[in-house]
Amino acid sequence: MANAKYRIKKRKDALKELNGLVERDSNLLIIHYSCESFYNIKDGRTPRITSIAVRYFNTGQTISFSIHKVAEKQGKLDSIEDHYNELEKSMLDEFFQFVSTHINYKWIHWNMRDINYGFEAINHRYSVLGGTPSMIHDNNKYDLARKMVDIYGNYIKEHPRFEKLIDKNNITKRDFLGGAAEAEAFENKEFVKLHQSTLRKVDILQSVVERIIENNLKTDTTLREIYGFTPQGLYELVKENWGYNLFIFLLGAILSGIVGYIITLLLT
C-alpha cells in the first residue's frame, strides 16, 4: 500500500478535478454504451455497438443512438438482423456527427478505456464500417470508475462493483440489465430493453457523480482506509466531513472551558 500522504493527494486531485467539471457543467456530458458480448464472436470481428447514450449534465437531457431507432426511421424494424452493418453505420454516423459538434466537451464515462470496451472500440467499429471517427482528446475524458479508486480506494468489495454500488446507495434500478444480461438481450433481439438499460446507466452515473460531490456516496471503504491514521489524515477527515470552522470552534470552546475552570479554582 502506497503511503498515506500520496493517497490523500490522489484523493484530493481526483475530487478537485471532478468538482471542476461539475462547476462548468454546461460543458459536461456523461456517456455509456452497450455492445455485443466481448467473447463468443465466431468470425473474429469486433463486437457491434448496439446503443449509445449521452446525457447533458446540467439539463439532464439525454441523446441516444441505437440500432433499433435507426431501423424504425428507415422502416426496417422487422428485418434488423439482415441490415446490421448499414444500420450500425447509420447509427454511428449520427453519433460521430454529435461528437464533432461536442469535441470540446468533457466526457464522463465508466471504464471505456481500451479497444475491448471504450472509445477506442467505437472508433474502431466505425472505421471497419467505412466511417472516419472524430477523435475526442484524452484530456476531455474522465473515467469515473478509475477516479473512484483514487477517491475511495477499493470502494466496493463485492462484484460486480457497479451494480453493488447502486444497491448500496438505493439508486433505482428499473430497466437496469447486468453486463451478461445485456449481451443476452442483444442475442434475443430485445433492442428496446437494451436501449433502456443504457439510458438508465447514464442516469445512474449522474447520481453517483452528484453524490460524490455532496460527499454522501455510500461505499465499503471505512474512514480509516480512506484517510489513514496519520495527523494529516485526521486533519483532512475533520476538514472534509465536519467543516474546519466547526473544529476550530469546538477546540476554542474546550480551551476556554479549561481556562475558565482553572480561574475558578484559583479564585476559590
Add this chain to the structure above:
DNA sequence: TCTCAAGGAATCTATTCCAG
C-alpha cells in the same frame, strides 16, 4: 576499515479487475 545485519526501496511476479 571491514563485515554483517537490518530495514527501506526497488524490482519482479502473481492476482485481480472491468466493460457487454
Add this chain to the structure above:
DNA sequence: CTGGAATAGATTCCTTGAGA
C-alpha cells in the same frame, strides 16, 4: 467467457550503521 492494466504480494537489492 478476453486481455491489458493496475494492484497486491513476494523477493531481491542496496544502503546505512554498528561492532570488532
